[in-house]
Amino acid sequence: MHFFALSLAVGLHLSFLPYCAPAALWSSPFPAPLSPKKLSLIRANAINISTHSWELGTLAETLTEFEWPRLGVFSPRSIPPPARLAHGQAADVLSIAETVVAENPPGALPAPLINGDGAIGDPASIGVSVLLRSWTLQDPGNTTFADAAAGQLDYLLNVAPRAPNGAISHRDSQAQLWADFVYMAPPFIAYYGALLEDGPSCQELLQTAYDQVRMYREVLYDPSVGLWRHIALGNGTDPTYWGTGNGWAAAGALRVLATIQRSSAARAMKSQQSDLVQWVGEILDGAWKFQQENGTLLNYLNQPDSFPDSSSTALLAASTFRWASITRNNTHIPAATRALRLIRINVDDQGLFSTPSLPGAHSPEGQSFVLLLEAAVAAWLPFNLGKNPLPL
Numbered sequence: 001m002h003f004f005a006l007s008l009a010v011g012l013h014l015s016f017l018p019y020c021a022p023a024a025l026w027s028s029p030f031p032a033p034l035s036p037k038k039l040s041l042i043r044a045n046a047i048n049i050s051t052h053s054w055e056l057g058t059l060a061e062t063l064t065e066f067e068w069p070r071l072g073v074f075s076p077r078s079i080p081p082p083a084r085l086a087h088g089q090a091a092d093v094l095s096i097a098e099t100v101v102a103e104n105p106p107g108a109l110p111a112p113l114i115n116g117d118g119a120i121g122d123p124a125s126i127g128v129s130v131l132l133r134s135w136t137l138q139d140p141g142n143t144t145f146a147d148a149a150a151g152q153l154d155y156l157l158n159v160a161p162r163a164p165n166g167a168i169s170h171r172d173s174q175a176q177l178w179a180d181f182v183y184m185a186p187p188f189i190a191y192y193g194a195l196l197e198d199g200p201s202c203q204e205l206l207q208t209a210y211d212q213v214r215m216y217r218e219v220l221y222d223p224s225v226g227l228w229r230h231i232a233l234g235n236g237t238d239p240t241y242w243g244t245g246n247g248w249a250a251a252g253a254l255r256v257l258a259t260i261q262r263s264s265a266a267r268a269m270k271s272q273q274s275d276l277v278q279w280v281g282e283i284l285d286g287a288w289k290f291q292q293e294n295g296t297l298l299n300y301l302n303q304p305d306s307f308p309d310s311s312s313t314a315l316l317a318a319s320t321f322r323w324a325s326i327t328r329n330n331t332h333i334p335a336a337t338r339a340l341r342l343i344r345i346n347v348d349d350q351g352l353f354s355t356p357s358l359p360g361a362h363s364p365e366g367q368s369f370v371l372l373l374e375a376a377v378a379a380w381l382p383f384n385l386g387k388n389p390l391p392l
């Protein structure tokens with residue numbers, strides 16, 4: 001609390017200084033960066049505690065965006081990736097794919113990449129790193145990773161139950177839609193398509209990824225509140241406006257958007273791109289409306305009695321910086337900057353990010369979300385230096 005008050009005071013005090021040279025970063029209203037040491041501790045913790053399928057998929061994406069941004073879909077000319085990587089390049093990302101595939105060798109297809117604990121979407125989140133491993137493998141006769149990715153795609157498209165509108169179920173036991181799915185599966189389907197490069201099947205898969213986001217939104221988005229519900233259809237629904245669920249939806253839709261933009265189908269898919277821009281924008285409009293005084297969002301965004309949740313705050317702030325970089329629309333940057341300040345303060349000296357967890361426990365995806373936010377800020381900042389001081 002003390003630290004927060006201090007840094008806010010510094011920010012306000014200096015907020016009218018010109019915002020131009022990189023050195024001005026420290027004396028501007030923009031929050032001071034985390035030290036390289038702290039960032040590397042956050043990274044080490046994220047790797048150490050991620051074990052479940054969705055945590056590993058989120059981690060692989062996080063390491064890509066944070067350490068190897070030129071391989072990530074938000075960078076220009078990142079698709080296709082180079083066929084050959086420098087020694088050690090993306091080694092941590094590729095090792096996630098290698099470990100998962102070695103433990104679950106592709107056998108009779110179709111099959112998910114890893115046990116999803118009942119979830120259809122989650123295993124697919126690792127698929128992007130498996131595709132990257134396959135693409136950059138030096139031995140063309142080694143189809144291990146290509147087969148594993150193909151089996152995962154086949155499972156999603158042809159085995160998983162579907163909702164009446166065609167949305168692929170997030171659960172294997174019943175047709176049920178969770179907002180989480182949007183981050184887990186459509187970005188993989190889109191990346192698969194983008195790497196095919198040849199016209200029709202490339203565009204077809206990108207269209208499928210887009211359609212999945214569209215169909216999920218059709219069921220989960222509630223225009224009366226401007227937010228997504230968490231779980232719909234089947235037994236055990238959750239109609240709340242869960243912060244992280246809205247973060248998964250926004251961040252996943254942005255990856256599909258960026259993948260389409262960098263693919264050979266970009267020109268043929270203009271209307272899909274503007275839909276995705278709008279769908280992410282409406283989540284950001286809905287979420288920041290409920291931002292608390294100190295920058296946090298609440299676990300259930302619109303419920304004042306729900307706990308402040310720094311994990312979802314980080315993911316939605318990351319999505320806001322990405323959305324602003326793509327649209328050049330900085331409307332929500334002041335809100336995301338308040339969130340960034342709070343997030344940076346919430347990282348302790350051990351590089352652990354405090355979210356409301358059991359004592360001694362930390363959220364693996366929370367650790368990743370901090371780095372997704374840092375990566376998104378790093379990409380946004382250079383294009384916005386020298387502009388008017390940011391309104392805070």
Ligand SMILES: *[C@@H]1O[C@H](CO)[C@@H](O)[C@H](O)[C@H]1NC(C)=O
Binds near residue numbers: 004294295342
């Ligand atoms: C931010 O404000 C909320 C109340 O809206 C409070 O519960 C929380 O502890 C505050 N967080 C920090 C880090 O000060």
Ligand SMILES: *[C@@H]1O[C@H](CO)[C@@H](O)[C@H](O)[C@H]1NC(C)=O
Binds near residue numbers: 049
């Ligand atoms: C990894 O996490 C475990 C708890 O899950 C902890 O005991 C251990 O100290 C951590 N290792 C490192 C290197 O942080």
Ligand SMILES: *[C@@H]1O[C@H](CO)[C@@H](O)[C@H](O)[C@H]1NC(C)=O
Binds near residue numbers: 098137139142143144
């Ligand atoms: C394919 O490549 C991986 C990673 O280099 C290796 O572990 C595996 O043994 C190879 N498989 C075959 C069949 O060559």
Ligand SMILES: *[C@@H]1O[C@H](CO)[C@@H](O)[C@H](O)[C@H]1NC(C)=O
Binds near residue numbers: 174234235
């Ligand atoms: C929901 O649960 C009830 C009772 O437990 C069961 O009869 C029904 O088949 C379930 N429906 C779905 C869609 O799983």
Ligand SMILES: *[C@@H]1O[C@H](CO)[C@@H](O)[C@H](O)[C@H]1NC(C)=O
Binds near residue numbers: 281285329330331
């Ligand atoms: C920027 O985004 C905001 C919030 O979604 C929207 O109201 C506004 O019209 C957008 N501005 C432009 C120039 O598109």
